[in-house]
Amino acid sequence: MPVLTVGSTGIDYVLRRSASVTQARITVTPNAVEVVVPAAATDEEVATVLHRRRRWLFEQTRHMSERVASSNAVSRFVSGAKIPFRGRLMRLRVEPVEGTLIEVSYRNGFVVGYPRALSEAVRDDLIEDALRLWFRKRLREDAAVFVRRHGKPNGLEPRGMLVKDQKYLWGSCGRDSVVNLNWHLVFAPKTVLEYAVVHELCHLRHRTHDGAFWGLVATILPDWKVRKAWLDNNEHFLTLRRLGPT
Template sequence: MVISNPAFSYQIRRSQRATQTRIIVTPGKVEVVAPIKVAEHKIHQFVQDKQQWIIQALAKIAAKSQLHNKLAPAVYGHGAEIPYQGASYKLAVRPTKLKRIKIEFCQEFVAHVPDALIIKDHSAEIKEALIRWMKKESKSQVERLVKQHAEKKQLFPQTIKIKTQKSRWGSCGIHNDININWLLIIAPPEVLEYVVVHELCHIKVRNHSVHFWALVAEHLPDYQNRRQWLKKHGSSLMMGL
């Protein structure tokens, strides 16, 4: 059963397992799961009481979805918008005699696509090539940032690795090995710098104490703004290309 009101529509689903009425909000959909014996008018009243929360939840999900759409194009073809360093750049596709897709960047991304691929759907191959390019660029930029910040407090990592991680932006191992998520190359440069400095500071302070944050602030006095950006946009950034 789908019920409509001025703010949103919702569907009621009866469940023998349910012990209490609850609301599930997903993109464009509101579902109310209720026990078998709960009167329908009580369900409607429950939704009415939770109306403001539902509206806010729908808006939050829509905003995340919109941001993700901006980050990742549906198709990696000529004219697509590619996210990079907090901005969006056009993708140009050009044929080449090379046997493998080559990516170049200079105010726009250029994918040099082999003649054999240019005549068919090459979106997946371009995406893979862009990811390879961004991982390589991430390594270069992270190494530059480490060189910039490490000497100040003698925070020298043993190794630097660029990784694909589903739930972490970075880590510092017990042997001072620094791992950085390549997806940070999509974020503004100052956000990548924050994560690098964050992990470098863990070489000296292994926890998140006041002493740790003071050390971060010595390198980046405005680190809180950068950290807040990552908290706000991190879930969409983590979806990747």
């Protein structure tokens, strides 16, 4: 993997050439730095782009590292752990139950029942899997409510809705009129999820983020700027990070 050196800091990045782009694009996420350039770009042109953006890259990677450090982290899924949900940290209670399946319920906090015979060595992994499945199902249910509330009354009816694990997007609306939502939105307040749903519904009529698009969003959610600001400023909260063994 190539490395960009800024002062004494080395920044690993992935270089990808694409025939569909006309200018360089750099994306910084918690997991990687991706540099996408036109297929015909020379090594010298790539180096020039990176040199020109080196200060921005340094600040973005440092900012991303700080966000990751302050994000929700769970070392073990045990009673007393805090789990993010709808903009708040909720207490987890774990208890053994009869049966063979892990059961997840929510009553002013999460209650997870695991089979008494379940090995402690695999308990955390299976509880995490069960919670993630529960989150996806709950997001799908919550989002469906907002689609019904704002879709048909505004003439914005998608052909379907999918919950995905999207790397860079909170949502998208394809030309097939299917709305896609990032399942991590379950960690945001429901008002923010509502904004994300409305945002993608409005793309059924307006494909770009032009004035007409934002005007349509505003007619449905007059306070959309407040909701969008929460999403922009709290990206680090919208995750459930598992700490490795120390």
